[in-house]
Amino acid sequence: MAITNFIAAIELGSSKIRGIAGTKKIDGSIQIHAYAEIPSSDSIKKGKVYNRDGTSLALKNIIKKLEKELGETIEKIYVGISGQSLRSEYNSISRSITSEDTKIDQELIDSLCDENLELKINDLDILSVEPQEYKIGNNLEINPVGVASEHIEGRYLNIVANSNVKESIEYCFKQAHIKIEDLLVTPLTTADIILSEKEKRAGCALIDFGADTTTISIYRDNILRFLTLIPLGGENITKDIISLQIDEDEAETIKLSIGSAWYDKKENDKEEEKAIHTLEDGRKVKIEDIQLAIEARSEEIVLNVWNQIKYSGYNDKLLAGLILTGGASKMNNLHRLIQEKTTIGQIRFAESPLISFHNSDKINGIDKTKYGILGLLNAGKENCCLIPITDKPGVLFDDKEVLITKEEERKKKEAQEEIERKKSKDEKIGENNKNPDKKGDNFFTKFTQKVAKDLFGNENYESEK
Known part of the structure; x- marks a missing residue:
């Protein structure tokens, strides 16, 4: 049976390119539906794309294998990014608060984060930002919203990599005609399923x-x-x-x-x-x-x-x-x-891992080599299945004509049953009128006979016609 609700992810490893698809359950566990892997030592070096054509071909094969197991088309995918140049860079942003109300609000915090993201680093892309603390006077605060101060310093840990790392990944996925839903930093998503x-x-x-x-x-x-x-x-x-x-x-x-x-x-x-x-x-x-x-x-x-x-x-x-x-x-x-x-x-x-993964036989068992791809699967949020868009707005089912036919048949059946009920009722009334003295006479006949007996002692009294 085709699976229409799943998260899909790909990890570009130095030894293997891995792909996976699964569904998150209400209890936080994940059901694995499909898995595929291809050796990548000729295409990926030190976690970085070395052979673009070879990588693009491998990605196509991975997607093809996943779709075959799922029975559905993958529209988009989460991709892990790593590589030799991946590292953290510290940065701080200071701001004086000149307004009459010196209380720090969320808008100010957001503007500091935006300013940090605008930081230009030669030949480096900021892939993720991990806020550290905010210095208020001599104190360090994790969440300074609501604190009164005339000065604030935001401290950030930017996760960066050489610009060509991200560019090469995007190129390969474009060549393979695969839409990237989001680029995730693999070490961070791996830590989320390992560290308590x-x-x-x-x-x-x-x-x-x-x-x-x-x-x-x-x-x-x-x-x-x-x-x-x-x-x-x-x-x-x-x-x-x-x-x-x-x-x-x-x-x-x-x-x-x-x-x-x-x-x-x-x-x-x-x-x-x-x-x-x-x-x-x-x-x-x-x-x-x-x-x-x-x-x-x-x-x-x-x-x-x-x-x-x-x-x-x-x-x-x-x-x-x-x-x-x-x-x-x-x-x-x-x-x-x-x-x-x-x-x-x-x-x-x-x-x-800290999270339960069902159907682990799909990936030949869970071991340390697969924590990277499992972490990416866990980090995904959006449904990656291709949902067909119909020409007519508002049509939610491909079998609408079938549903209309069934509805018409149901109405016809109800009308026929109603006719049969009325016919049966009329037949009973007619039968009672023809045989008023038989057992089972109608209520009016029984009532008049009882009254006649009480008044005249005559059980055979008949009401005037």
Whole structure:
């Protein structure tokens, strides 16, 4: 059966382009109706469109697969935007209040936000704005409406990216004849289905270890405070294993099976140091060589993450610690490496999203690699199904003529039933008039007979005619 009410989203990942469609339920859960994915390593690099034609073709195929499962046409779609140049930029806007009434109102707050959006940054687009606080005198207010002051300073965290990132995405979707309903910042929508309100309030950092990039999103007091991407990810580790003359597919398997982000020689005896791994083609490779290659690159990524956290100024304010997600976070002993190289003690893996997703078999199960696309689906609001527009205004049903015919038949049936009821009633009245003395005589006959009996004692009295 065709599904006519759904939200559709697409994620442009460095390893795969993913598409999904689902419906939000009243309880906040989401029913997944369709899912499709296509490898994108030849079209997307570091989260940025590299091959426009290849990306456009992949988008067409994704939409075609989704529409086949839905049984309907997709009119528009929500698109996630990320990429190496994505980051946060701080900005502040000051305003003196010269009116007689110095009380701050919503109109003033809106004008400050509009002025911030008009900020021109060389070769950068503002994709999203996260208001921080408003400085009123020596106080910081989250919502200053109603506060009396002669001066206000609005502080904003602008999420920006190189202009060509957005332009390339819009070009590819235009070439694929797909309407973009909205461009959403993928790290923000991902955080919404992973981080609890308690974690955001206490202070935490969401680390998304992706294929080509690693994203760092820092929250404190329920507000996004810092966002940046590092151009290193799981693929870099895989390439280091490949450099040991190992096939790419086998290198990926080795990374996630016997590979370890933390390799301590002191904990390994001489026999383990001499251990050999036999490849699929029969060649042998020392496990120690594999482990050292993995650890070196993993350490580089973790140290870069830690440097960015310290740069944000929130390294000592993350009471809820680090939350790890992304495909590369599946690495063995990654948490041990982070504990060794940082001062963060509290670490958890995002094992499941906060929101319930039904029909997870549609996406071959929910895992860390799919949190990005699920977050985009959750962030969508508008129905993305193409609803046909009829030529005649006010016609809500395609089968109007059928409905009119059924209505006429109903009226005819009611009229026929009414005729039959009247006919039956007339027949009963006529029968009673012909046989007044029979059992079942009409009321008038019975009444006159009863009166005659009472007055004259004559049961056979007949009324005058």
